[in-house]
Amino acid sequence: MTNKPIPKEPENVSCDVCLTEIPESVAMSSEGDEYTQHFCGIACYDKWREKDGSSADAENDEEK
Numbered sequence: 001m002t003n004k005p006i007p008k009e010p011e012n013v014s015c016d017v018c019l020t021e022i023p024e025s026v027a028m029s030s031e032g033d034e035y036t037q038h039f040c041g042i043a044c045y046d047k048w049r050e051k052d053g054s055s056a057d058a059e060n061d062e063e064k
């Protein structure tokens with residue numbers, strides 16, 4: 001029997017915002033205090049940051 005080494009599959013991660021699966025190598029990541037979050041792109045990264053409330057004091061009133 002051949003016992004080939006199994007090629008490591010690229011690890012996929014899920015975008016924290018839209019849940020798209022992406023290879024970790026292309027994901028944007030943000031290392032938080034507890035764990036690393038991944039994003040498929042800058043758009044989702046921005047969304048997450050807004051949702052995170054880090055700019056809560058900025059445009060709170062504009063939300064309808």
Ligand SMILES: [Zn+2]
Binds near residue numbers: 018020039
């Ligand atoms: Zn995304």
